[in-house]
Amino acid sequence: MASQDNLTGLGVILGSAEPDRLVEWYRAVLEPLGARWEGHMLVIGQQSIIGFDRRDDVADTAAEPGRHMVNITVRDIRAAEQHLDSVGVKWARPVEEMGGGWIICTVLDPVGNYLQLLQGPATS
Template structure:
């Protein structure tokens, strides 16, 4: 077992039969919120990335979009909601106050994956 505090980052790779439109969508969706493109990945937080990979072993659309959820924490979910609406996203779960200072929402990316946008209590 690794020593406590040994993990220093987190990443997810989204496999796609056609990653270029997926990359374009994620950049348009997340760069205005503070993400930045570096090389071949989107940096979404301190030591947190979303990468993209061309795959021939996946379907064009996610068969079970709830199996893997990409979660993005934001400081101002209402500003993020306004931005996503300007892009014409498809909401699976519109922004909802779930109590205790938590706000959740879920939308679809072009490959049918779920992107959840959250704001928690005391979000800095």
């Protein structure tokens, strides 16, 4: 049986016919919040990544943007909101409290994927 602590990170790959456009957008949105570009991917936190892949088998825009959502937790969602406004993101869901100390917001990337930011309870 595998060890209970065998998992060490999480990654998501965003496929696009124009991945450079996604790279530019995600870097502008996430690097000022603390993400860092390494090689060909954005590193989020200690052990999570967002990668980008050129694909010819995907549409120009996401047909069902809610099917896959990139979720990133932040310490200060209001500071993130100010930054997102400053770079002119398209809001799908404004910052709102969800109860239990959770605050959430959702923006659309250039091809229509959802990027969701969450701030958890202060005690978590």
